[in-house]
Amino acid sequence: MRAYLARRVLVAIPSLLAVTVLIFVAMRVVPGDPAVLLAGDFATPETVAALRARWGLDRPLVVQYAVFMARLVRGDLGESIVSDLPVLDEILQRFRVTLVLALAAIGVAVLVGLSAGVLGAVRPYSAWDYGSMVLALAGVSTPIFWSGMLLILLFAVRLSWLPAGGVASWQSFILPALSLGFFAAGIIARQTRSAMLDVLRQDYIRTARAKGVPERGVIQAHALRNALVPVVTIVGLEFGRLLGGAVLTETVFSLPGLGSFLVVSIFKRDYPVIQGVVLWLALAFVLINMLVDIVYAALDPRIRYA
Amino acid sequence: MHALRWLRRCWPVLLAVALAGSGSAVPGWGQPKDTLVIALPFEVPTPDIHKATGLPILGMLAQIGDSLVVLDEKGAVKPWVAESWTYEDGGRSLVFKIRDNVRMHDGRTVTADDVVYSLERFRRLSIGRSALAMVESITAQPGNRVKITTRAPFAPLLKTFIYQTITVYSKAAIERAGDEEFSKHPIGPGPYRFVRLVRGDRMELEAFDQYWAGKPKIRRIVVRYVPDMSARVAALEAGDVDVIHDFTPQDAERIRSNPNLVFINPPSAGFIRFNMNTQRPPFHDVRVRHAMAYAIDRDAIVKQIFRGLARVSRSLVPANAVGYVETYDVYRYNPERARQLLREAGVPDLTFTFSYGAGRYLMDKEVAEAVQAQMARAGVTMRINQMEWGQFSAMIRLPLDRNPSQMTMTWWRTVNGDADNAIGIYSRAELPPRGNNVPFYSSDEFERLYAAQQVETDPERRRALIRQLQQVLMQDLPSIPMYQQPIFWATRKHVAGFPKKVTSLSTVWPLYDVELK
Numbered sequence: 052m053r054a055y056l057a058r059r060v061l062v063a064i065p066s067l068l069a070v071t072v073l074i075f076v077a078m079r080v081v082p083g084d085p086a087v088l089l090a091g092d093f094a095t096p097e098t099v100a101a102l103r104a105r106w107g108l109d110r111p112l113v114v115q116y117a118v119f120m121a122r123l124v125r126g127d128l129g130e131s132i133v134s135d136l137p138v139l140d141e142i143l144q145r146f147r148v149t150l151v152l153a154l155a156a157i158g159v160a161v162l163v164g165l166s167a168g169v170l171g172a173v174r175p176y177s178a179w180d181y182g183s184m185v186l187a188l189a190g191v192s193t194p195i196f197w198s199g200m201l202l203i204l205l206f207a208v209r210l211s212w213l214p215a216g217g218v219a220s221w222q223s224f225i226l227p228a229l230s231l232g233f234f235a236a237g238i239i240a241r242q243t244r245s246a247m248l249d250v251l252r253q254d255y256i257r258t259a260r261a262k263g264v265p266e267r268g269v270i271q272a273h274a275l276r277n278a279l280v281p282v283v284t285i286v287g288l289e290f291g292r293l294l295g296g297a298v299l300t301e302t303v304f305s306l307p308g309l310g311s312f313l314v315v316s317i318f319k320r321d322y323p324v325i326q327g328v329v330l331w332l333a334l335a336f337v338l339i340n341m342l343v344d345i346v347y348a349a350l351d352p353r354i355r356y357a
Numbered sequence: 358m359h360a361l362r363w364l365r366r367c368w369p370v371l372l373a374v375a376l377a378g379s380g381s382a383v384p385g386w387g388q389p390k391d392t393l394v395i396a397l398p399f400e401v402p403t404p405d406i407h408k409a410t411g412l413p414i415l416g417m418l419a420q421i422g423d424s425l426v427v428l429d430e431k432g433a434v435k436p437w438v439a440e441s442w443t444y445e446d447g448g449r450s451l452v453f454k455i456r457d458n459v460r461m462h463d464g465r466t467v468t469a470d471d472v473v474y475s476l477e478r479f480r481r482l483s484i485g486r487s488a489l490a491m492v493e494s495i496t497a498q499p500g501n502r503v504k505i506t507t508r509a510p511f512a513p514l515l516k517t518f519i520y521q522t523i524t525v526y527s528k529a530a531i532e533r534a535g536d537e538e539f540s541k542h543p544i545g546p547g548p549y550r551f552v553r554l555v556r557g558d559r560m561e562l563e564a565f566d567q568y569w570a571g572k573p574k575i576r577r578i579v580v581r582y583v584p585d586m587s588a589r590v591a592a593l594e595a596g597d598v599d600v601i602h603d604f605t606p607q608d609a610e611r612i613r614s615n616p617n618l619v620f621i622n623p624p625s626a627g628f629i630r631f632n633m634n635t636q637r638p639p640f641h642d643v644r645v646r647h648a649m650a651y652a653i654d655r656d657a658i659v660k661q662i663f664r665g666l667a668r669v670s671r672s673l674v675p676a677n678a679v680g681y682v683e684t685y686d687v688y689r690y691n692p693e694r695a696r697q698l699l700r701e702a703g704v705p706d707l708t709f710t711f712s713y714g715a716g717r718y719l720m721d722k723e724v725a726e727a728v729q730a731q732m733a734r735a736g737v738t739m740r741i742n743q744m745e746w747g748q749f750s751a752m753i754r755l756p757l758d759r760n761p762s763q764m765t766m767t768w769w770r771t772v773n774g775d776a777d778n779a780i781g782i783y784s785r786a787e788l789p790p791r792g793n794n795v796p797f798y799s800s801d802e803f804e805r806l807y808a809a810q811q812v813e814t815d816p817e818r819r820r821a822l823i824r825q826l827q828q829v830l831m832q833d834l835p836s837i838p839m840y841q842q843p844i845f846w847a848t849r850k851h852v853a854g855f856p857k858k859v860t861s862l863s864t865v866w867p868l869y870d871v872e873l874k
Contacts, residue, residue: 081748082747082748082751082752083745083747083748083750083751084747084751087750087751087754088746088747088750090484096790096791098484133402134402134403134556135403135537136556141556144555144556144557145556145557200587200588200591203588203591203595204591207591207592207595207597208591208594208595211595211596214595214597215588215591215592215595215597216583216588216591216592216597217558217559217581217583217592217597218558219388302584302585302588303585303587303588304588305396305558305581305582305583305584305585305588305592307555307556307557307558307582308557311557311584312557315400315584318745318746318747319747320747
C-alpha cells in the first residue's frame, strides 16, 4: 500500500508541473493586462509601465516562469498583484471557508443521498422509490443560485431564522451547505440506487436471505457495503469539486471562499493568485483521489494495492 | 440505516441546535449591538486610501482619514479639517489654515507637516494622483498653514480637495511603521479607527471618541463584501445588514414598497456615454455621429429600463457641475432624421460594432439590446460585442493604429463636482494609450477653450467658457451622453441620517453623526 501511494505521489508530480505550464501560458494568452486593470481609469502609461516592472511582467515569459518555479520549489507562491499579500496566506485564509463549506455540504449530500438511494433500491418502483428519485432529479436539476436564493428568501428574509450570508456566525454555513448538499445528494442518490439494485440481485444476497439473516442485516452488512465502492468514487469526485470552490454558492451567500477568489482574480488578471489557486486545487484533487483509493481497500478486502 | 434511525430520533434536537440563538429577527448576525453593517459590491483591497480604488470603497476608507474640505448640501465647498483658506500669488497659491483641535487616532494633534506629508504621499501613491498634477509645490507655513502652489492659476483647485482620496494621515505613524506596514493599519484623524480587514469578507472600524467634529454616535462599522446584487437586497430585507449600495431598478421598486427600508437615489455626477471613434470610418463623419444620436431614444431607455429612476444626460458635462447647460443637446429621438443624415453621408445601410464590458455598469446588457432595436428602426445594423471588462478596457486604451473599437460604452464622472474634471478626457493629452480620450477626439477649438477655462479665475467668465466647451462637444459629438448612472443606496429604517451622507459623487461623507434609532 505504502509503495503504491509513493508511486502515486511520484506520478502526480509531472501532472502538477503540466498544470503550472498550462495555467501560466493560458493566462498570458488571454487579453487583458493586470497593470492596466490595477492602475485604473486615471493611469498614465508611466504608471502602468511602473506596475508591470514591479511585478516582473515586462520580462520574457520564460524568465517569468523560471522565477515562479524557483519560488515554488521553496514553497513560495509569490504575492498577489492586487493585495500585495503572500498568495499562500490568501489561499489558506479562504481555504478554511471552502473546507468547512465542502465538509458540511458533503455531509448533507451523503446523508440525504445515501438514505434516498437505499430507500429507492430496497423498495423499488414503490412510492418511496419514485418520491426519492424525483427529489434526486430535482436536486440535480435545480440551479444552485436559484435554490440558494429561495433558501435565503424563506429562512433569512421571511422567517429570520438564519443569516442571509457571510461568515460572521456558524449558522451562516447552514443554508449554503443545504443548497450545495442537495445538488450533490441528487447525484449520490441515483448512483446509490443503481449500485444497490445491482447488488441486491446477486446470488450472495439470496444466500444471505436463505440463511435467515434479517433484512436489515442483509441491507447493511451485505448489500450496502458492496454497493458503496462506486458511490465512494462519486463522493470523492463531488468533494473534490466542492473543494474547488462552489463559485455560485459562495457568491449568493457572500462566502469568502476559494472559488469566488479565483473568479475575481481571473477578472483582475492576478496571475500569481490564479497560478497558486489552480495548483492548490490540482493538489487537492490528487490527494482526494488517493484517499478514495484507500477507502476502496477498506470497504472491499479483495482490493489490494501492491 | 443507522444514520436514518439516528436522524429520526434526534431531528428536534438538531433543529433546535441549528436555530439556537436565532429567535426571531436578529439584525446583523454575529455582530455586537450598536454596529452599522454596510454591504458593498466591491471588496476593500487595502485600508490605505492612497492605495485603494472604487468610489464607494473610498467613502468607507475616508472614515479613517479626513478631508481638508467637503461639499455642503448645496454643492458649495465647506471648511473641514482646514478651517479657512485664502489665495496668494495672483491665484497661483491656495493656503489652507488647519484646525488646531484635530487629533489623530494615536493621540497626536494634526499639524501642517502631517497635511504636507499626506498630500505628497497621495501624489506619489494614489491612482487618482493626476487630480493634483498641476501642483508645483506643497509647503508647511507658520501658523499651522499649508500652501499649495500651481504652475499657473488653476480655477478648480479648491474643489479638487473634496476628492476623498486626498486624505490626511499621521506622518509620525507612517515614519514609525514604514509605508508597507502603515498601509495594513492606517492612522488618521477620521471619525472611525481601523480595526481589521478580513480579505474577501469585511473591514471593521471602531468609533474614535476624540473626533474633532463630535463623538461618533455608532460604536462600530462593518463594511461587508457582498458581490451578488440579489444577495445584498436579501441581506437588507433580512436585517443582516443596515445599508446596501448598488442594485437594479426592479429591486429599487421592491425596496421602496417596504416600510422598513429607506431608498436613496441622489443625483449622480457620473454618466454613461457612447463613444464613437472619430478618426475612422464610419464615425469620422460628423453626420453619422449625429445620426446615431437621433436614432437612440434615451427617454425610453430611462423610462423602461431604469423605471424612471435615472435621468437623461444632455451634455458631456455632468448635470450638477458648474456651467452645465442642456440647450446644446438637440438630438431628440428622430429615426427619420437619422436615416436622412445617413443617406447624406453615403452610408444608408450602416453596420457597425458596439462593444462594452459586460456587467460593469448597471443594466448595461439591457441598454445595449434596447439601443440595438432602436438602431434597427433607423435602418442601422448594430452588432453587439459583449466583452469581459479586462479585455474591453485593454482594447479601448490601444493606440489608434491598433484600436479596433467603433462605438463603445463607458462611464465617466467628475470627482470634484467641476466640469474641468469631466471633460478633460477629450483633450489631446488624453489620447490613448496615454489617457481616456476613447473617441480619439481632436479639436483646436476645444483645446483653446479648455486651456482658457483652467486659468480663468473669474467665476462668471469661466462659466461662459465651460458653456462654450459644451457647445463645441455637442456639435462635434465624439460621444453621445446617454443617462446619469444612478447611485442606488438603501438602508434599514432605523439608520438615521445616512441619506444626507451619500453624495452625488457616489461617495460617503464622515459618518460620525449617523445613528441607529
